[in-house]
Amino acid sequence: MSGRKRAKSHDSIFLKQVTCHRDCLVASIAPHQPAKHNTLHGIPLSGKLWPEGFLPRSGRLDHFRYIFYLAWDLNPQTCAECMRVAFENGVNYFDTAESNAGGQSEIDMGMVFRKFGWKRSDLVVSTKIFWGGKGPNDRGLSRKHVIEGLRASLKRLQLTYVDIVFAHRPDLDTPMEEVVRAFNHVIDKGMAFYWGTSEWPAQKITEAHAVAQRLGLIAPLLEQSQYNMFNRECIEKEYMPLTQSFGMGLVTWSPLASGILTGKYNNGIPPDSRLALAEHPAITRLRAGLATEEGRRKFEKVRAIMRIAQNIGCTPAQLALAWCLRGPSVSAVIMGASRPEQVAENLRSLAVAPKLTNEIMLEIEAILQNKPEPIFNFRKS
Numbered sequence: 001m002s003g004r005k006r007a008k009s010h011d012s013i014f015l016k017q018v019t020c021h022r023d024c025l026v027a028s029i030a031p032h033q034p035a036k037h038n039t040l041h042g043i044p045l046s047g048k049l050w051p052e053g054f055l056p057r058s059g060r061l062d063h064f065r066y067i068f069y070l071a072w073d074l075n076p077q078t079c080a081e082c083m084r085v086a087f088e089n090g091v092n093y094f095d096t097a098e099s100n101a102g103g104q105s106e107i108d109m110g111m112v113f114r115k116f117g118w119k120r121s122d123l124v125v126s127t128k129i130f131w132g133g134k135g136p137n138d139r140g141l142s143r144k145h146v147i148e149g150l151r152a153s154l155k156r157l158q159l160t161y162v163d164i165v166f167a168h169r170p171d172l173d174t175p176m177e178e179v180v181r182a183f184n185h186v187i188d189k190g191m192a193f194y195w196g197t198s199e200w201p202a203q204k205i206t207e208a209h210a211v212a213q214r215l216g217l218i219a220p221l222l223e224q225s226q227y228n229m230f231n232r233e234c235i236e237k238e239y240m241p242l243t244q245s246f247g248m249g250l251v252t253w254s255p256l257a258s259g260i261l262t263g264k265y266n267n268g269i270p271p272d273s274r275l276a277l278a279e280h281p282a283i284t285r286l287r288a289g290l291a292t293e294e295g296r297r298k299f300e301k302v303r304a305i306m307r308i309a310q311n312i313g314c315t316p317a318q319l320a321l322a323w324c325l326r327g328p329s330v331s332a333v334i335m336g337a338s339r340p341e342q343v344a345e346n347l348r349s350l351a352v353a354p355k356l357t358n359e360i361m362l363e364i365e366a367i368l369q370n371k372p373e374p375i376f377n378f379r380k381s
């Protein structure tokens with residue numbers, strides 16, 4: 001199968017990665033392969049799949065993957081429409097968490113799977129366990145909460161399994177061996193196929209791998225972390241050794257910095273936007289952050305980024321998303337949207353990614369001024 005062959009809209013987005021991988025083998029870029037690489041449903045996850053500047057000749061980056069994520073405050077109809085637009089445009093991976101909207105996000109997502117009758121085997125679904133409620137045992141990664149939490153998530157989703165279950169945060173109070181055994185237990189029981197981490201320090205992920213290796217158990221496959229033009233350190237630096245040594249894949253969230261990179265907040269907070277809505281600690285923090293000196297500097301950068309978007313004929317949201325897709329070792333980008341029109345606009349960023357030449361990436365770099373220093377190789381000093 002040719003890597004340049006255009007995939008049908010319903011093809012698995014993971015299938016597209018296989019075709020890309022083959023393209024790369026043809027382009028013989030063996031030195032860019034990680035020392036070890038893992039797969040999800042047979043699809044390679046990590047490592048840079050082509051050298052800097054190499055773009056498939058079709059001019060379309062079919063192999064890039066998007067994951068759709070439900071914002072917390074969507075009504076069920078809007079939620080269904082957003083997911084339908086995503087699915088009809090080739091997105092087959094949907095992500096949620098037990099904590100999202102107190103479990104309502106899982107209920108809504110599960111209802112959409114049923115409503116449209118999508119075939120389970122065509123879908124990749126993940127959820128995250130950590131914050132399950134206010135009861136004394138409803139938090140963290142104890143064996144009890146991992147098992148009870150995932151059981152409750154599956155019930156809300158009306159599914160018998162998820163493809164991936166993430167440990168939503170590290171649990172400093174539960175021994176790592178208990179955590180690793182708990183996630184292996186839910187995999188052994190058929191409640192999940194793989195497990196991953198989210199916002200774990202690299203040291204904790206390394207510890208999980210060491211424990212899994214010592215006990216002959218399954219180690220975390222993916223890390224899910226924040227990544228956007230304003231927040232780069234973990235993906236571009238801290239996790240690099242994890243992708244190289246363990247072949248871990250990186251799945252990223254908040255590509256639009258909660259909407260700031262769309263430019264919609266440049267002149268104040270629009271009444272129909274996320275930041276105008278809920279009284280939620282995270283929203284209050286975001287709003288407060290925009291009013292600071294750092295917030296003012298971010299807006300200056302957004303305005304400059306918007307000029308680049310205009311020059312290459314795309315929206316700022318599309319540019320910000322395409323930039324994330326270019327991130328080193330990024331396996332897939334989680335896209336959040338509150339309206340179907342946003343989903344449609346954002347997915348067109350696939351056509352923008354090939355326009356991000358090295359020159360444009362350097363122009364963006366000159367605006368952002370926040371590229372993490374590479375890990376220093378003392379042999380080369």
Ligand SMILES: NC(=O)c1ccc[n+]([C@@H]2O[C@H](COP(=O)([O-])OP(=O)(O)OC[C@H]3O[C@@H](n4cnc5c(N)ncnc54)[C@H](OP(=O)(O)O)[C@@H]3O)[C@@H](O)[C@H]2O)c1
Pocket residue numbers: 069071168198199224225253254255256257258259262264272273274275282317334335336337338339342343345346
């Ligand atoms: N592993 C994790 O910990 C994890 C994973 C995923 C998400 N999250 C949670 O999700 C949040 C961050 O993700 P995020 O949803 O903010 O990600 P984001 O993709 O940076 O922002 C999404 C928001 O931007 C706005 N937007 C999207 N497309 C737009 C467009 N084309 N034009 C204008 N506005 C557009 C929408 O907000 P409006 O409502 O303003 O329209 C949408 O809800 C955090 O609160 C985080 O807690 C966490």
